[in-house]
Amino acid sequence: MGLIILLVVGGILGWLASIVMRTDAQQGIFLNIVVGIVGALLGGFLLAPLIGGGSITDGISAGTLIVSFLGALILLAIVNLVRRGSVR
Numbered sequence: 001m002g003l004i005i006l007l008v009v010g011g012i013l014g015w016l017a018s019i020v021m022r023t024d025a026q027q028g029i030f031l032n033i034v035v036g037i038v039g040a041l042l043g044g045f046l047l048a049p050l051i052g053g054g055s056i057t058d059g060i061s062a063g064t065l066i067v068s069f070l071g072a073l074i075l076l077a078i079v080n081l082v083r084r085g086s087v088r
Contacts, residue, residue, distance in 0.1 A: 043071020
């Protein structure tokens with residue numbers, strides 16, 4: 001059951017991050033899920049120790065969702081920087 005929740009939450013967070021970063025038209029549902037999950041893990045490992053939140057693998061709470069969303073935003077910013085040479 002935890003894997004299904006991770007996929008659903010990761011997909012939603014990846015979709016929201018792609019809307020914020022204006023890359024939604026270039027990505028499909030599969031890439032949104034991948035961005036959400038990888039961003040959640042990235043946020044959990046990098047941001048959680050800095051701002052005191054937890055990882056999405058620890059459970060779902062407001063803090064873990066914010067950390068995961070910020071991780072997805074950072075991941076999309078890095079991908080845009082490599083792909084286009086600018087963050088947006």
